[in-house]
Amino acid sequence: MPVCLNAGRLRIGRFSEPGRIYLITAVVHQRQPFFADWRLGRLVVNQLREAQEDGWADFLTWVVMPDHVHCLLQLRDRTLAEVMCRIKARSSRAVNLALRRQGRLWQKGYHDRAVRKEEDLKDLARYVILNPVRAGLVTRVHDYPLWDACWL
Template sequence: MPRTGRIVLPHYPHHIVQRGHNRQVVFAEPADFERYLSDLRELKDALGIKVYAYCLMTNHVHLLLAPRESTSSLGQLMKALAGRMTRYRNKVEGRTGTLWESRYKSSVVQSDTYLLACSRYIELNPVRARMVARAEDYRWSSFALRLCDFSESTWLDKDPCFMELGPTEAKRRERYKTFIEMATPTNELQLIRGALQRGQLTGNMKFVDEIEKITGRRIQFRARGRPEKTA
C-alpha cells in the first residue's frame, strides 16, 4: 500500500513523533538529551520554525512545531536533527548504521481547540510512562521552560493559546499548571493518538473541512462524534 502523503501547512502547529529504529534507546545519557536540545535550538532559528512543546523520552521524541511560509523547512529540521544525532551516537559508541525509524509521524493541529491539549499530551508523556510523578519532575520536556518567566531568556516560543490564559506571565503559568494537573479526557487522548498514528488532523470536523478546502484533498479516517472541549 502506498504511503499517505504528509500534510504540512505554513504557520500551523504540527505534532511530530520520531522513534528509535526498532524502538532502540536513542538517549542513554544526559549528554545525549543535551546534544539533541542544543541542535533543536540552533536549527529552529536557522530554519525559521517555532517550537511550542517538546519531550525527549529514552527511545523517541515528541515535538510541537510550526513552520513559517516554507513548509519544506519542517522536513529539513527533522532530517538534520536525526542526522546529527545519528552521527553523534555512532561516534560515541563506535558503531555504524541507522538510529531512527525511516519516517517520522506528524499531525497538523487545530490551534484554537487542541494546541494546549497537544502540549499537555506531550509534557505528560513521562507521567503516563510512570517515569516521574509530576510533569515538572522530568528534566527533558518543555514543561520546566514553560513555567519560567518568559521575560527571562528562553528559547521556547510563545504559543498563542498559552498567551491567552491570562493577562500576566504569572497568571498564565498558574493556569497552565492547573490545566496540566487536570485529568485528561479519554476521548482527547484517543483523538491525539489516533490522528498521529494515521497522519490525520488533530481537530474537529470543522477543522477537517477547513483543511480539505485549503489542500484540495480528502482527509480520510474521520473521527466519529464530537470530542469534548478542553480548557
C-alpha cells in the same frame, strides 16, 4: 546540511504548510532506549534548538523519551520533511560520535499530525510533556530532564 533521500517527497496526504503547527513523533530504530542516558538526549535537544535558531521551525513544546521524541512545532521557511531530516541526521551523527558507533539511530519516517485551529494547543502541549509521567519514568514532569515548553 544533511542530504536526505526523498526529503522533497511527502508521504501521501502529507502537506507541509508554513505557519502550520504539527504534532510530531519520531522513534528510535528498534525502540532502543538510547535517550535513557539524558546526556544523549541533550544531543537531540541541541538539534531542536539549532533548527529553531536557524529559523526553520519554532519548537513550542518537546519531550525526549528514552526511545522516541514528541514535539509540537510551527513551521517557518522550511518543509516538515526538511526540518525532520535535519534533526534526525544531525542528532544521529552526534549520538553515534558520542557512542563511537555507526549505524541507524532513527526509524525511517516519522508520524505527524497537523493541528487544527479549533484544537486546544495547550492541551496538546500537556499531552507531550506529560509523557514521562504516563510512562512511569517520574511522578512529576519537573523531575524529568528532557522537556520544554514555550509557555514556561
